[in-house]
Amino acid sequence: MLPFSSSNGDIVNVATFDGELLRDIPPGTWVAISAAQDRVAGAGATIDEALARAREDGETEPCILRVPLDSNLIL
Amino acid sequence: MPIYSVPYTFVPKGESPAFPTRVSTPRPILPVKLQSATATWTAGAIVDSGADDCVFPISFASHLGLDIANNTRTFIFGGAGSKNQIAYFFDLRVTFGDFVSYRLPIGFSSALEYVGIGLLGQNGFFESFAVSFDLANRHFYLEPK
Numbered sequence: 530m531l532p533f534s535s536s537n538g539d540i541v542n543v544a545t546f547d548g549e550l551l552r553d554i555p556p557g558t559w560v561a562i563s564a565a566q567d568r569v570a571g572a573g574a575t576i577d578e579a580l581a582r583a584r585e586d587g588e589t590e591p592c593i594l595r596v597p598l599d600s601n602l603i604l
Numbered sequence: 605m606p607i608y609s610v611p612y613t614f615v616p617k618g619e620s621p622a623f624p625t626r627v628s629t630p631r632p633i634l635p636v637k638l639q640s641a642t643a644t645w646t647a648g649a650i651v652d653s654g655a656d657d658c659v660f661p662i663s664f665a666s667h668l669g670l671d672i673a674n675n676t677r678t679f680i681f682g683g684a685g686s687k688n689q690i691a692y693f694f695d696l697r698v699t700f701g702d703f704v705s706y707r708l709p710i711g712f713s714s715a716l717e718y719v720g721i722g723l724l725g726q727n728g729f730f731e732s733f734a735v736s737f738d739l740a741n742r743h744f745y746l747e748p749k
Contacts, residue, residue: 594648595720
């Protein structure tokens, strides 16, 4: 655990999406991850497309991000 | 305060000559909710100890109703392979992973558009959390300060 921590030891697990959800989605596609972080609720060439599909799917506040391009290397 | 345990996201990657067997790469991604006076926007962001500030793709700003055109609170920055990129800053309420929120300066830049994800840097994020990366155990840990 954190060696510099002043915590009382309580650990809270935070949900984030599994990267495998992006496996078959073309690079560069914008995706809307469900609020529960367990599925891709919408995808499209633009943010608006991904968001519209997610909202049709009942997700009012999805998490928006882009599937990395193969050449992307974040330094 | 509790410690928040966050799993790494293993993002799929295509083959490359340098790493022919690599099929994914680990990234410490955290869902972040940005709140302006008129709207909220949830996005993925990478916990990036090498970034000076917290910066997001510029297209997110319009969804938050932020006026980039008349914002003079700019900052010019460079990164690996790029220079003289402009970020436009606004003070926003930011909720990290749905567990704690702060009011922080958040930048928006076209330089982040092609990666489509935010960066959580030293100013704002790392001054608000003690952070520990434990990739061997596929988790990173955050302790609010």
